[in-house]
Amino acid sequence: MQSLDISLDHDIGTPSGAKAIVADALGISWQDVSQCTRTRPPSRNLVWKCKVRQMEVPVYLKIQGGQLPSNTVRHEARVLSQLETQGLPSIPPVLASGQLVGHGLGFSILGGLRGKQLRSRFRSAPAATCQLQGALDWLGTLNALETREIASILPKGLTGRFLPSFDPLTEGLVACDKLENSSNVRFVRDCLQFAAGIVIDSPSPCIIHGSFTVFNILADHNSLGGFVDFESTRIGDPMEDYGSLGYYLAQEVSEKCSLHWMQLAMRHHGRARFVTRVIPFMLWFALARTNLQKVRWNRIRRLIDKLDFLP
Numbered sequence: 045m046q047s048l049d050i051s052l053d054h055d056i057g058t059p060s061g062a063k064a065i066v067a068d069a070l071g072i073s074w075q076d077v078s079q080c081t082r083t084r085p086p087s088r089n090l091v092w093k094c095k096v097r098q099m100e101v102p103v104y105l106k107i108q109g110g111q112l113p114s115n116t117v118r119h120e121a122r123v124l125s126q127l128e129t130q131g132l133p134s135i136p137p138v139l140a141s142g143q144l145v146g147h148g149l150g151f152s153i154l155g156g157l158r159g160k161q162l163r164s165r166f167r168s169a170p171a172a173t174c175q176l177q178g179a180l181d182w183l184g185t186l187n188a189l190e191t192r193e194i195a196s197i198l199p200k201g202l203t204g205r206f207l208p209s210f211d212p213l214t215e216g217l218v219a220c221d222k223l224e225n226s227s228n229v230r231f232v233r234d235c236l237q238f239a240a241g242i243v244i245d246s247p248s249p250c251i252i253h254g255s256f257t258v259f260n261i262l263a264d265h266n267s268l269g270g271f272v273d274f275e276s277t278r279i280g281d282p283m284e285d286y287g288s289l290g291y292y293l294a295q296e297v298s299e300k301c302s303l304h305w306m307q308l309a310m311r312h313h314g315r316a317r318f319v320t321r322v323i324p325f326m327l328w329f330a331l332a333r334t335n336l337q338k339v340r341w342n343r344i345r346r347l348i349d350k351l352d353f354l355p
Contacts (some may be wrong), residue, residue, distance in 0.1 A: 048069055048142030049143050050145060051145045052064060052065060052147065063078075063094065065151060076096055078097075092106075103139060104155075105152075107150075108149040119197070119198075119275065120275045123277045124154070130189045136157055140152065157262050159262035159270065160264075162262070163259060174267065175268055176304055180309070182271065183256070191249070210280070210284075213236055216232065217237070220331070249280060252282055256284075257288060260273040290305055290306045310351070
């Protein structure tokens with residue numbers, strides 16, 4: 045993938061600036077680019093959704109946010125190009141990537157995918173069953189890919205929870221000790237201590253999505269449209285993605301959908317792996333929220349009860 049250097053006279057935070065970047069990077073006329081709208085708040089990467097003439101779906105211009113520790117948008121473009129080379133389906137094509145001269149910021153332009161976020165698509169059990177099975181199959185394909193090339197392009201700044209050695213059991217118990225001793229924290233501690241008593245080898249590190257949530261999976265009616273937001277893709281514990289989606293389904297969609305996903309994960313990986321890794325990751329995502337009062341703990345408690353997790 046060739047890296048482009050683009051000089052820009054417009055403000056990158058305006059629609060005209062977005063149009064100029066897309067047109068210049070794709071080698072097309074300004075008149076071929078229209079309806080550029082922002083899709084993320086200013087504190088993160090700038091993401092513009094633009095229509096391009098003769099393209100059936102919109103393109104997405106991503107400009108590096110200054111508050112992030114590494115150039116995540118260009119990292120994402122490199123990762124996506126490598127995953128495409130390895131034959132991973134249902135991911136955005138990389139149309140362009142480079143640097144905005146004078147701004148010191150990286151950018152990428154990704155092709156769009158059909159569908160809407162799962163958060164807005166899950167309205168019936170049949171749809172959920174179809175789409176979640178497809179998501180599980182796709183994760184299996186991702187986890188089975190060769191890791192060497194991806195590892196060679198990972199930013200050196202990925203540390204802490206991004207390391208393959210991250211243990212949700214240990215980290216979750218440490219977090220519980222630092223938090224106020226509420227009934228919810230005690231519940232999480234009980235779950236983690238029970239899981240810690242089961243001895244099983246950790247899964248081998250592999251390529252993971254790293255942000256596998258209801259916001260980054262697209263669906264079109266009863267079928268999957270694709271997967272987006274690979275800024276956090278790295279080598280890690282594959283159970284993280286399963287726990288992440290389980291948590292966000294419970295919080296953003298329904299217990300029923302989360303239960304179905306967790307049951308799929310348990311059948312796929314076995315109960316021991318599910319108990320010692322998937323559930324702890326799901327609970328870790330709950331503990332990691334900035335405001336624990338906003339976590340729907342009742343849903344998590346009922347979900348774990350239905351999974352017959354605790355003895």
